[in-house]
Amino acid sequence: MIRKEDKIIFEVSNLKKYYQVRKKSFIRGKEYVKSVDGVSFSIKENTILGLVGESGCGKSTIGKTVLGLTPPTGGKVKFGDNVIFDVENNIKISNSEMTKLRSEMQIIFQDPYASLDPRKSVGQIVSEGIKKHKIVPKGNIEEKTKEMLELCGLDATSMFRYPHEFSGGQRQRIGIARALAMNPKFIVCDEPTAALDVSIQSQILNLMLDLKDKFGLTYLFISHNFSVVKSFCDEIAVMYLGQIVEKGSAYEVYDNPKHPYTKALISSVPIQHPDEVKERITLEGSMPSAVDLPSGCRFHTRCPYKTERCINESPTWKILDNKTGVACHIY
Structure with missing residues (x-):
C-alpha cells in the first residue's frame, strides 16, 4: 500500500525544450538553444521540490513547459493519472481536458508588477478563474474572492482597488490569491520572492507554507537563492546548463553536497554569523552558451576537478548511499 506522503503527484521524464536560433548567414543547418535537455524528476504529494541554479540554466522554462504554457520539444509529463504530453509517443491531452486540469495546476509568477492586468480591479483578477471554471455558484463568486484575499x-475591500495601488509584496499576495482561488493541487512558484525586499520575502514564504499545510498543496519552487530553497x-x-546535476533531500544536498557545482553555489551563500568561517569556491569563467554546448560533462569548462574523462564523456546519473542522485565522474 502506498502511503499518502509517498504518492507521486507530478512526474517529468526526459523533458526537452529547444529554441531554434535565427541565423544571420545562409549557412545550411539549424542551430538550437537547448534550454532544457533531458530533465527528469518527480514530486511527492504535499511536498516542495526546489529547483535551483544560475540565471539562464532553464529553471523557469521547465516551470512553463510542464504546465503546457510552452510547447515541449521532447519528453513526458504526468500529473496524477493524466499524461499531459508524451512527445516521443505522440500523446497530448486534449484542449478540453487540459482546460479542466488548469484549475488543479496553477503558477505564481516572478514579477508581481507585470503579472497583474493594470486595467482590471483586484476583484476581477482573482475572480476571473473562478468564473471560467465555475469553482462556486455564480451568487457566491464575490464571497469566494473576498475569502481568498x-x-x-x-x-x-482590496477587491475594489487596482494593482497600481498596492506595494510589491501586496501584489504578490494578489497573485497567490488568484492561484489559490482555483482550488489547485499543484503550484509552480517561479521565483515568487525574487523581486521583493528581504523583509517581505519571509512574509510571503511563511504565507505559502501556511497555505500548503492548510490545503495540502504541492509546490515546484524555482529560485536562484540557495539559502531560501534550503529552508x-x-x-x-x-x-546547470539545461540539466539536473544533483538531487536529494534539502538537508543532504545543502549540508553534504556532492557535485562540484553544488559546492560552489553553497559556498556563495552569505554567512549567517560573523564568527562563521566558510571556504569560498570561485568558479572560472561564466556559463557556456546553450547553443554551443561543451563536450562531455557540461561543467568541465569551470570545474576545478576536471579530468580527461570529463572532457570526452558525459557522466551518468548515480544514486549514492545517502539517496542523493548526482551526475559526476568523481562518483
Whole structure:
C-alpha cells in the first residue's frame, strides 16, 4: 500500500525544450538553444521540490513547459493519472481536458508588477478563474474572492482597488490569491520572492507554507537563492546548463553536497554569523552558451576537478548511499 506522503503527484521524464536560433548567414543547418535537455524528476504529494541554479540554466522554462504554457520539444509529463504530453509517443491531452486540469495546476509568477492586468480591479483578477471554471455558484463568486484575499493577508475591500495601488509584496499576495482561488493541487512558484525586499520575502514564504499545510498543496519552487530553497523545500534539484546535476533531500544536498557545482553555489551563500568561517569556491569563467554546448560533462569548462574523462564523456546519473542522485565522474 502506498502511503499518502509517498504518492507521486507530478512526474517529468526526459523533458526537452529547444529554441531554434535565427541565423544571420545562409549557412545550411539549424542551430538550437537547448534550454532544457533531458530533465527528469518527480514530486511527492504535499511536498516542495526546489529547483535551483544560475540565471539562464532553464529553471523557469521547465516551470512553463510542464504546465503546457510552452510547447515541449521532447519528453513526458504526468500529473496524477493524466499524461499531459508524451512527445516521443505522440500523446497530448486534449484542449478540453487540459482546460479542466488548469484549475488543479496553477503558477505564481516572478514579477508581481507585470503579472497583474493594470486595467482590471483586484476583484476581477482573482475572480476571473473562478468564473471560467465555475469553482462556486455564480451568487457566491464575490464571497469566494473576498475569502481568498483575506486568506492571503489582504482586506476584503482590496477587491475594489487596482494593482497600481498596492506595494510589491501586496501584489504578490494578489497573485497567490488568484492561484489559490482555483482550488489547485499543484503550484509552480517561479521565483515568487525574487523581486521583493528581504523583509517581505519571509512574509510571503511563511504565507505559502501556511497555505500548503492548510490545503495540502504541492509546490515546484524555482529560485536562484540557495539559502531560501534550503529552508523552504523538502527536496532540492540543482540545475546547470539545461540539466539536473544533483538531487536529494534539502538537508543532504545543502549540508553534504556532492557535485562540484553544488559546492560552489553553497559556498556563495552569505554567512549567517560573523564568527562563521566558510571556504569560498570561485568558479572560472561564466556559463557556456546553450547553443554551443561543451563536450562531455557540461561543467568541465569551470570545474576545478576536471579530468580527461570529463572532457570526452558525459557522466551518468548515480544514486549514492545517502539517496542523493548526482551526475559526476568523481562518483
